[in-house]
Amino acid sequence: MGDLLSPTYDGPGDLAAIEAIPLTDRGLPGTTYELLVRAAGLWPDRVALSVLPDGEGWEQPAERTHAQLLMDVHRYANVLHTLGVRRTDAVALLAPNCDELVTATLAAQLAGIAAPINSGLSEDHIAELLRRSGARILVAAGPDLAPEVWERARELAADAGIEAVLALSATGAGPVEAELCAIDGIRVGHLSALAAGQPHDAFVGEPPSAADLAALFHTGGTTGLPKLAAHTHANEVSDAWMISVTGMLHDDAVIFAALPLFHVNALLVTVLGPLFRGLHVIWAGPQGYRDHALLSNFWKLVERYRVTTMSAVPTVYSVLAGHPLDADISSLRFAVVGASPLPLAVRDGFEAATGIQLVEGYGLTEATCVSALSFPHHPRRESVGQRLPYQQVKTVKVTDDGEWVDLPAGQVGVLAISGPTVFPGYVSGRSPDGPGLDGLGKLRDGWLDTGDLAWVDPDGFIHLAGRAKDLIIRGGHNIDPAVIENVLLAHPAVTAAQAVGRPDLHAGEVPVAFVTVASEANPTPEELRAWAADHVPEQAAAPKTVTVLDALPVTRVGKHFKPALRAEATREAVADALRDIASVTSVRGAVEDGAVVAVVTLARGADQTPVRETLDRFAITWRLELS
Structure with missing residues (x-):
């Protein structure tokens, strides 16, 4: 059976034996900070992080051991504490991946609540996320890392009520020398320089507890702006442990990480999960998988670092399959795919080109991250995997009056999840006690409505059958259709608008829109498409086509179908x-x-x-x- 934190989990039949022991008896760390302290105590001299400056510099990483990572987290958290961050205060993080961002994210969870934000969102969206989070401290990419992000951070800071803007430097940049331009009424400084004088052996504030909030992750929803989904420390630690006990993160694993840290997969799968086993993580540079030099050198990188495990979206594997296999990649045992549906041809093409089997997984931000994972040696085709230990799954029929009716195994319905990874709710406001949370209809008696259609077999394997929710997933990037619809409805000729995902051979889905227009108006589809492209908050949401219809389809009760x-x-x-x-x-x-x-x-x-x-x-x- 293995010890309590490392049970045997090699195939579908191990699930019952694992769950025979209550999760509360397994002795998991209570918080992400306790998890880091445990890793630094057990494996102080093991390399925890090798962070690449970019795809060209794949052989010149910045490296830190687990002990060094803990010391740096202490320093950074102590800076945040001296700036007034307390347990219920959010710290916003606006930067592409870099060496310091990993430290800053863990430090924000130690001193307060981490609130990572996608710097590719529009200024209006970022400003709204800052407002909702209540963050008074903004950690942002400095001018040497991402000058355009730094300028955006400076512009947003005053209106957002930010009290301090702390700059992150590019990986491997060395000691900070250049001064930062002042912002009226706001403290500005390099985070690393401010941290240099802080204690490294302990956090000077009060550490968090398992029930405290650890992070606020923005995620697409049914409104025009992203929602902020709250995670407790217990949410993140339990899901990270579930990930760590799978065969993906075995004791000698070397993990490659390239997804952005504003995404839950990056934090849970490639930061927290590896800490349970003291593993080595190789991090791509700021552009991640968008770095053409990284993709060109990828197989050599796998050989150089003996990478055993990687995680990416289907489009990445499609691109990698087209690159010549110019290195020894025998170390690579697991290539995990998720975030958007996997086309059969992408699976077959990658596996034929590399000999590496793609392992599908399933998860969502509201259930912390991963809820199901496949077994490479026990394939169950057309399934996204078996539910992870201690997460329960079922399908339900939602009646016209909103009631749930549980469905038997094998029957398609709305997938629901319960267990320790289910989030406590979305940020709906703020009080002196911290963020106010609301399930907004997604939570019912401890069960989470995923919005996905699926059927579950008797062994707990999930088979997706479509989406009940409207979210458009473009290359793993979630797009709220309401964003597109609201833009089109602002056009003076449009009377109704609906946006959906159209299947796409490269991106999985691309957004398209259908509209009706006023009888006296005569805009062309191309004019409407250009209008939408000019007004959407991010170009990923620009619809590929806009189709004008006489009427949009509706249900028998008049709702859009x-x-x-x-x-x-x-x-x-x-x-x-x-x-x-x-x-x-x-x-x-x-x-x-x-x-x-x-x-x-x-x-x-x-x-x-x-x-x-x-x-x-x-x-x-x-x-x-x-x-």
Whole structure:
């Protein structure tokens, strides 16, 4: 069985034995700080982090041991404490990945609450997230790391009520010498310089408890602006432990990290999970997987650092499959994929090119991070994995009056999750006691409504069947359709607007929109598309197409029926991909049991192979019929 913190978890049959011991009896650290202290005590001289300056500098990392990481976290947390950060205060972090950002994020969770923000969002979105978080301290990329982010931070600080802006330096930059331009009424300084004089052997404030909030992560929702999902320390520690006991993070694992630290996967899978086993994590530079030099050198990097485990979205694996295998990658045992649906052709292409099996996982911010993971040696095709220990899953039917009816195993319904990783709610306000939280309809008697359609087999493996929620996932990037819809509704000619995801061979999905316009108006689809592109808060949300309809589809009670629009978008994408295959007589999109299905009709006796190969490149459900 292994010890209490390292049980045997090699296959589906181990789950029952693990759960025979209550989680409360396993002796998990109470907080992320206690987890770091444990790692530094057990493995003080092991390298914890090797952070690359960029893809070109993949052989010149900045390195720190677990003991050094703890000392730096103490220093940084003590800076935050001296600036007035206390247990219920948020510290906003606005920067691409760098050596200091890992330290600053852990320090923010020690001194207060970490609130990472995607610097690629619009200024209005960032300002709103700063307001909601209540942050008075902003840790931002300095001018040598990301000058455009630094300027944005300076512009936002005054209006957001920020009292101090602390700059992070580029990885490997050395001692800070350049002075920062002053901001009226706001303290400005390099975080590393301020930390140099702080105690490194202890935190001078009151450390957190398991029930305290550790982080606020923004996530797409059903409103026009991202929501702030709160995580407790217990949420993060329990999910990190569940990740650590899987075969992915074995005792000699070397993990490659490139996802941005404003994403829960980066924090849980590549920071906190490895701390349970004292593992070595190799971090990409500020551009992550968008760094072309990194992708060009990737296989050599795997050989150089003997990387055993990596995590990425499907588009990354599609690109890597096209790069020549110019190195010994025999160390690479696990390549985990998640965040968006995995097309069969991407799986087959990567595995054929590398010999490395892709391992699917499933999770969402509201359940901290990972809730299900596959077993590479016990594949269950078309499943995203078995539920992790101590997380319970079920499917429910939501009735017209909002009641939940539990469904039997094998039946498609809305996926619900319960257990220690389920978040306490979204930030809905602030009081003297800290952020106010509200489940906003996602929580019911300890169960989380994921918004995903799925069926669960008797062994706890989750099989996704579509999305009940409206979120558009473009290359792993969540896009709230309301953002696009609100922009289009601001156009004087538009009377109604709905945005959905259209299947895409490269990005998984891209946003498209459908509108109705006033009878006297005559805007062209291209004019509306350009309007949306000019007004959306981030270019990822700019719709690829805008289609003008006489009326938008509605349910019998008059509500917009997005599945019909997703079906039409799917039909368009599939028809476009198959347009040169003469044997295809028709393509239609259908809504079956709430899920969208592409139905392709072929001439009887035609060769099905090219059609099947094309359809397998999409992450969609499809069916062939003969005419």
